[in-house]
Amino acid sequence: MRDIFFKKKMWRRHELKPRYDVVIIGGGAHGLATAYYLAKNHGITNVCVLEKSYIGAGGSGRNTTIIRSNYRTPEGAEFYRDSVKLYEHLAQDLDFNLMFSQHGHLTLAHSDRGMVVSAERAEVNQLLGIDSRVVGRDEVMEICPQIHLDGAFPVYGALYHPPGGVIRHDAVVWGYARGADRGGAEIHQGIEVTGIDVSNGRATGVQTSRGPVAAGTVIACTAGWSTQLAAMAGVKLPIWTTILQACVTEPVKPFLDVIIVSGQLHIYISQTDRGEFLMGSGVEPYPTFSFTSTFGFIEELSKHMLDLFPQLASTRILRQWTGLCDMTPDFSPVMGLTEVDGFVVDCGWGTYGFKATPIVGTTLAELVATGTTPRLIEPFKLERFYTDTLVSEAAAASVTH
Numbered sequence: 001m002r003d004i005f006f007k008k009k010m011w012r013r014h015e016l017k018p019r020y021d022v023v024i025i026g027g028g029a030h031g032l033a034t035a036y037y038l039a040k041n042h043g044i045t046n047v048c049v050l051e052k053s054y055i056g057a058g059g060s061g062r063n064t065t066i067i068r069s070n071y072r073t074p075e076g077a078e079f080y081r082d083s084v085k086l087y088e089h090l091a092q093d094l095d096f097n098l099m100f101s102q103h104g105h106l107t108l109a110h111s112d113r114g115m116v117v118s119a120e121r122a123e124v125n126q127l128l129g130i131d132s133r134v135v136g137r138d139e140v141m142e143i144c145p146q147i148h149l150d151g152a153f154p155v156y157g158a159l160y161h162p163p164g165g166v167i168r169h170d171a172v173v174w175g176y177a178r179g180a181d182r183g184g185a186e187i188h189q190g191i192e193v194t195g196i197d198v199s200n201g202r203a204t205g206v207q208t209s210r211g212p213v214a215a216g217t218v219i220a221c222t223a224g225w226s227t228q229l230a231a232m233a234g235v236k237l238p239i240w241t242t243i244l245q246a247c248v249t250e251p252v253k254p255f256l257d258v259i260i261v262s263g264q265l266h267i268y269i270s271q272t273d274r275g276e277f278l279m280g281s282g283v284e285p286y287p288t289f290s291f292t293s294t295f296g297f298i299e300e301l302s303k304h305m306l307d308l309f310p311q312l313a314s315t316r317i318l319r320q321w322t323g324l325c326d327m328t329p330d331f332s333p334v335m336g337l338t339e340v341d342g343f344v345v346d347c348g349w350g351t352y353g354f355k356a357t358p359i360v361g362t363t364l365a366e367l368v369a370t371g372t373t374p375r376l377i378e379p380f381k382l383e384r385f386y387t388d389t390l391v392s393e394a395a396a397a398s399v400t401h
């Protein structure tokens, strides 16, 4: 009876050990994926994930689940392209239904300049084998007949990215957690890291709410909390934290089967399987660690949403929420080694990190296993802020998650 009970569990409970080869701080999708690929790809299993709350409590359980790879820079587009490829087979890999639906992604252009930027992105994408192209008003109407193109900011055309889609975020978190557990990693919820031990320039372990834990390598996958964690190791990050807000309407009959994004209107919209309209905007312009939602967000968002979908005028907002976002100056992540040996960071994920989960896990696991930075994440090193080699994704990442 006891055996059957444990076999059904998604992941097991463990006593915290005094030492692990790898301690991963943060039980979001990134931390769990890294634990999963450490075992799967490199046979490294003496690993623990320390999560101060419950797994998926951060951005991984709060995001609006958009997966895409139509970024602006070759470095960014290539990185996210490989992530989408991994997502396409992830349900089989994890043997878990992730409800991935690649129903297409339209980034609207409301000016000549907007069309030029779309064309530039399409060219970068196509050179890297990413399905992405500029479409005119007629084709926007064919793809999404319900949209209103002649509102306060008329639509000129769009960047169309057919492989863009949505996935069930909780399922990604749970699937990776189960996979990491089966691979041998330990998942510890309700344990907060309160300090990082550094001796002679090397991270040797962490202090936690349950006592000290020694580690060969410490990886911080803590997104919105990353500046706090890095400061514990004496590492300064060029990151500020704020909130991103989102909301859903009451469910209505399904009529939108593509994701609509408008950078100019500061809005993105999709319709969930349950019929709710899921909507969001850009980050709030002030630094904060407070999860408080605002009425101003709903007011502004509704105004612009009704510009595109006036037929939703009498639909009610059901709920709204926020999540922390760790913003970098160039809208690209910070991944890899730091000046403290054995202390690896994975942060700067802002509003766009969920789609990167599989490639983050794969590349971080390779970095830890081999001690060499994989080519794909080389451009995202912390040093880029000292060598003036930023990877500016502002045009493709500021609103379009």
Ligand SMILES: Cc1cc2nc3c(=O)[nH]c(=O)nc-3n(C[C@H](O)[C@H](O)[C@H](O)COP(=O)(O)OP(=O)(O)OC[C@H]3O[C@@H](n4cnc5c(N)ncnc54)[C@H](O)[C@@H]3O)c2cc1C
Residues within 6 Å of the ligand: 025, 026, 027, 028, 029, 030, 031, 050, 051, 052, 053, 054, 055, 056, 057, 058, 059, 060, 061, 062, 063, 064, 065, 066, 067, 191, 192, 193, 194, 221, 222, 223, 224, 225, 229, 244, 245, 246, 280, 321, 322, 323, 324, 325, 349, 350, 351, 352, 353, 354, 355, 356, 401
């Ligand atoms: C409203 C919203 C919508 C978004 N939409 C999208 C989208 O459509 N597509 C997309 O790609 N991205 C989106 N994002 C961004 C995305 O959610 C994040 O970039 C991504 O989830 C980061 O994952 P993570 O695993 O790195 O961090 P998280 O999921 O935030 O996990 C970090 C974990 O670290 C834990 N932690 C922090 N401090 C400590 C400590 N001291 N000790 C132990 N544990 C600690 C936290 O509790 C948390 O669980 C959105 C974000 C928000 C808020």
